Amino acid sequence: MTPNLVYVVVIGVLFAAGVSMVLERSLTRVLMGMILLGNGVNLLILLGGKAGTPPIVGLGPDEEMADPLPQIMILTAIVITLGMTAFLLALAYRSWAMSGHDEVQDDVEDQRIMLLAERDEGSGTDDTDHHEAAR
Amino acid sequence: MLVVLILHAAAALLAPVAIRYAGNRALYGLALVPAGTFVWAAAQSPPVAETYPWVPHLGMDLALRMGPLSWLMLLIVSGIGAVVLAYCARYFKEGDPGLGRFAGIFLGFATAMTGLVLTDDLLLLYVFWELTTVFSYLLIGHSGEQSAGRRAAMQALVVTTAGGLAMLVGFVMLGHGAGTYRWSEIVEGPLPAHSAVAAVLVLAGALSKSAIFPFSFWLPAAMAAPTPASAYLHAASMVKAGVFLLGLLGPLLALAEPWRPVALVAGVITLLLGGWNAMRQHDLKLLLAYGTVSQLGLLTIALGAGGRAAALAGAALLLAHALFKAALFLVVGIVDKLAGTRDLRELSGLGKRAPVLAGIAALAVASMAGVPPLAGFVGKETLFAAFEHGGTTDRLVLLALVAGSALTVAYGLRFLWGAFATKPGVAAVEAPRAGFAFAAPAGLLALAGLAVGIGASWLDGVLAPYAELFPGETEHLALWHGFGLPLLLSAAVLAAGGTMFAATLRGRPWPGRRLPYAETVYKWLMSAVDRAAVEVTGFTQRGSLPFSLGIILVVLVLFGAGTLVFVAPWPSGIRLWDTPLQLVAGAVVVSSALIAARSRRRLTAMILLGVSGYGVAVMFVLHGAPDLALTQFLVETVTIVMFVLVLRRLPVRFSARPLRVSRILRATLAAATGLVAAGMAYVAVGGRIATPISVDFAEPAVSYGGGHNIVNVALVDIRAWDTMGEISVLVVAATGVASLIFRRSGALQRRKAEQGTMSAPQGPWMRAGDNPEAKRQSIILQVVARLLFHTIVIFSIYLLFSGHNAPGGGFAGGLVAGLALVTRYLAGGRRELNAAAPVDAGLLLGAGLLIAVGTGAAAMVAGGQVLQSALLDFHLPLVGHIHFATSAFFDIGVYLIVVALVLEILRSLGAELDRQHEVAARSERRAIERQKEPV
Structure with a gap:
């Protein structure tokens, strides 16, 4: 198959725009980035099948029909994105209602482990009595 | 012999109950099981063999074989087991709360040990071997509140399991080399290939189990177990498993070079x-x-x-x-x-x-x-x-x-x-x-x-x-x-x-100090593992979402770009477009996406996002995908509504912009990802030479699926399982939204109560003045919304049923019906919404899922595969000939779930947010009035 230039460019831009938003901390922006990325991925899948008449039997000759398989997959993806959007929006609102902003904070537990690593200490979960001996 | 095992297992399960009802005396009863085994075994003359098929395609049978050594071990295990159980009746105080658990595990161990000595299959032997390890762990840690007991239990577990794993590898090598895992067959043949390595690995397992140098240290520590457990496991039976294995495999493996020197x-x-x-x-x-x-x-x-x-x-x-x-x-x-x-x-x-x-x-x-x-x-x-x-x-x-x-x-x-x-x-x-x-x-x-x-x-x-x-x-x-x-x-x-x-x-x-034991090495090793884990986790898991995502993307870019540049064959040609209209739609998508990414205002970004989504829908149309376009349009519209509902409560602008450096880094990474994605799209599509599987979809879609719209038929038939998964996700998402927004437990009660009273409004159909919320809305919008509502709902049902042959289907229909509800809510607020849909969204979700699952189950009951569809042809008076695929029921389930999702979104992100806002505003007003009051 010969690739379609318009698709290739649109996919690239949607990915770039989506990634730049996803890498931020505001949950609403992350969500918007996910939606853009999702659209980009959908187009990427669509590009994999040939374009043509709608895949409805009897509308035209079968040979000119667009490939239905990517469409089937994308349809599922679109609806799942809707569910995810609703959930993340509720999460963003909740975060705002609880803490006054919708930013994704750093994980406290991870920071505790980083601190241990800086101090060259173990987690104390290895169940030997080294730690008690050291104290 | 299988009966013996089953009796032991049953006794293990019964033990806690028996001890609760009969007290310590029950132990004498339980001791009858190993005692009976002892008597039975004493009457046997080895060898005795039994085989039951178990996992035939793995060539694994429940092969039991009692040779002379197994017979001896069985006598030891059962005889001493019975004696020690009888001893326990006096060792433990009457009413000891831990005794039920102890007796259960003790008998469980006896089961595993009996299985270990009786099995002929090496893999089965390994299973029983590790079971004894686990039961031993539980018995050593019997008094789990003491740290010494826990530590000893963990030590025994780590050491013996590590040895056991090495042994498993040895077993697999032996079994693979000999072509069978039955020991009685392996021992007849010559030494399998690589038997020297296998022998060392098996020795590692046997020696660690029997606490032989350099693994000895775990056994003295294991004395934290109650004394009867020590007597049985750590003296008479379990530690003997290692030497038993030496004795069992010795006739063949002692011929392998390293066996004798290492053991000696x-x-x-x-x-x-x-x-x-x-x-x-x-x-x-x-x-x-x-x-x-x-x-x-x-x-x-x-x-x-x-x-x-x-x-x-x-x-x-x-x-x-x-x-x-x-x-x-x-x-x-x-x-x-x-x-x-x-x-x-x-x-x-x-x-x-x-x-x-x-x-x-x-x-x-x-x-x-x-x-x-x-x-x-x-x-x-x-x-x-x-x-x-x-x-x-x-x-x-x-x-x-x-x-x-x-x-x-x-x-x-x-x-x-x-x-x-x-x-x-x-x-x-x-x-x-x-x-x-x-x-x-x-x-x-x-x-x-x-x-x-x-x-x-x-x-x-x-x-x-x-x-x-x-x-x-x-x-x-x-x-x-x-x-x-x-x-x-x-x-x-x-x-x-x-x-x-x-x-x-x-x-x-x-004389002499404490002689060196490998325990120091073990402790050092465990600490080192722990330290390494901390360092690796601390280095890779920064706890920052952008950082973690960045790492993933960098990997994607490096591998993707590397593949593109060095490996992938580049296609020779490229088309500009299928139709020039694609360029127009593409330009809209690209420009709105880029501006959205740069916008600092939430609403602006959201609207541009919507525009780009509609642009993608147009591209779907131009590609020849009307179903996708329809769904994309509807989803994009619902998304905009959701965003508006939430964004009206959030600040206008996004929070402070990140630092310049990180902005540049981000932009670079974004551009690189975009470039790689575009390159992958180009190369992947260009490299496609195989005929798509879907060229054959057309004919069966009509003859088998009973519909002309291939996409819809596939969704409810070929890929019905995926659709089933998808609607389950929607149910979970809807439930999640509701539980995030109705955030106190009282609120969930209120949500129920409110829905209980939301019967259809009494009185005139198009009244307006009595709804306090509605006063703030446009009266024209309200009238139009009410006039259009039923039409839209009927259209949605048309979409649902026509979807099998024309663009539409359960998803599109459900979204249209959802949008009808959106119109009512936007026009008249939450009371209007309740009037339009006087049902609990959760009930609707459940009903939809029930119908979808029911369709699948009905197909199975009727003798087909789960979710298989059937075609029904019948004649109805007045209506005429009906050609009907049962998968339509499945689509009805999908329809209901999508409607319920939108309804739940409106109730949570719309109505409940309204209410919370009103409550906050009212209490604020009251606070101001209180301040104004004279003291």
């Missing part, structure tokens, strides 16, 4: 180190534990040597050791319970108060020391004889055996003296008498040692078939071998041991 060296070191350390202990139980380690070394030498006489001696010693060591542990348990201490420096005068107990202990120790005519003597004499005639290696081993046995005599005497002697300067302990039922189990075991010794020639007859599996000269077990080197050595051992013990009595402490 490890055995000798363990024998001497264990004995040496036992002399330094003050805790009687620890003394026995180190003694056990030493004895296991002795058994390793005997059964690992691979000679006929040594194997015979090993089997006899296996039995002898189980009898005397279990008896001694039971005695320690009694001493501990009566005197309240196990420290031999505090015990004094017990022998006078409990002469019978002392007698039992003396009998057991005599067997351990090898005093005629006890079982230990018979075994040890034969072992000396086995190494009597060999070369230098054998003579060195013999020397070590003598030294180790002398140490055994010494610590045996130390044990007797420590427990029962009257020591000058130590107050005699005040101990009550041990009842008959408490002491009888130990006495029984000690007497059994005597019986076995006297019946040595009978034992010889039973064990001879086993010994004959090995090459070498035939020896016999007998009480009297005549005057010879073995007898001389036995006498020398007794004398030397006695002297050594006498030396310690004169107050000289046992």
